[in-house]
Amino acid sequence: MSEHQGRTGEPTMEAPAEGAEVLEAELVDEDLLPATVPPAAAPRALLDRHTILHPGEAVPTEADIPTYTRRDFEVSPATAERLKNKAAPANTNRNYSSQRRNFAEWCEAMGRVARPCTTATYVEWVASLIAREMAPNTIRTYMSGVRTWMPEDQRPGTTEARGMLAEYRKEWGKRNRVRKAPAITEPMLRAMVDTCDLRTPAGLRDRCALLVGRGALNRRIELADLDIDDIEVEDTGVDLWIAYSKTDQEGKGESTFIPADPAGSPLYDPVSAVRDWLSCLHRMGIHQGPLMRALTSRGRLQNRAAATARGQYVTGDALNDWIRHRAYLARLPGWHLITSHGLRRGGAQEIADAGGDPTHQGRWNPGSATVKREYLDRAQSRSQNPWHKVQAVRRNTSTTPRDS
16 A cells, blocks of 8 residues: 555555455555465375384384485595405406496397396396307306396396296206316326426426415415415425405405325425425515416516506416416326316315315315215215125135135
């Protein structure tokens, strides 16, 4: 309402304009009235089929969700650096990268979303791997690599894919028999050691690798990762500190002892083999770092610090080459199939055949199904073979004097 001066000087009030109403002595245009504020909605309850409420406990609602800020999601520079170098084997990272890249390419070709993928996409992809007749174990690693690539709360279901893989494994097993690396027996080991020229660094190194690898039942990466500081040599044997292994993903470390063989030849004694190789390394000026070293054809150390991601540490493939070369020089049948894994298989087999259990020596998990199936059951089956009784009867019959 506006004020105007009258003839008497007193303010007068104008009549309300048409189309307006009086509210507490003010003119308000109907089109400018404040909007009515609706009553606040109650916070939505947060319940799903996994919720468990105790007696008297209030139902959780959206109002109970905390308010997050950037600080809740950001990590420090030091933590970010650790995440870049988080403990995952280099081979595993390379394999996962390849598997995930192949999956993404397949999804793009099929017009599907790769990440996060649906369960149907995951199942269809596994079916495509089966159609390519890939080995079941390879498919299983592909499945793991892709599934762990997804956000934790959006990973695809695995029931259908695992079911398909289980059926395919049966079919595949009928058509294919997995050929394992031949076990290196004691006579084979001695023949390979006999080829090592102990006047050369390569001969000393390979003899050490053969005797330590078999004595400790090393996986090839365990042998390749051994440091000089991980070795303690005593007259009674060699103590190895295995800092990390397949069954010790947290890197707690474990000690493995290889006893000396005082009654045997020093040529095949692990204590002599380790001492001779350490002395050779010391003469080369090497007192710490990797135990197994790459050498030139002239027996000199190769400088590999910047050559590979492993630096001065040799690869498992390099170890295989050394062992296979010794098998070739020894003229062993099937030498081209022999790898460093044969040292582990051969040693575990001999322990089981003698009535022992190789589980702890080889750092398998207690109760390992692999040890039971591959070594213990096999040794028992062979020792209890019924033909042994037939042969015993034949021997007794041949030595029993006959009546003339």
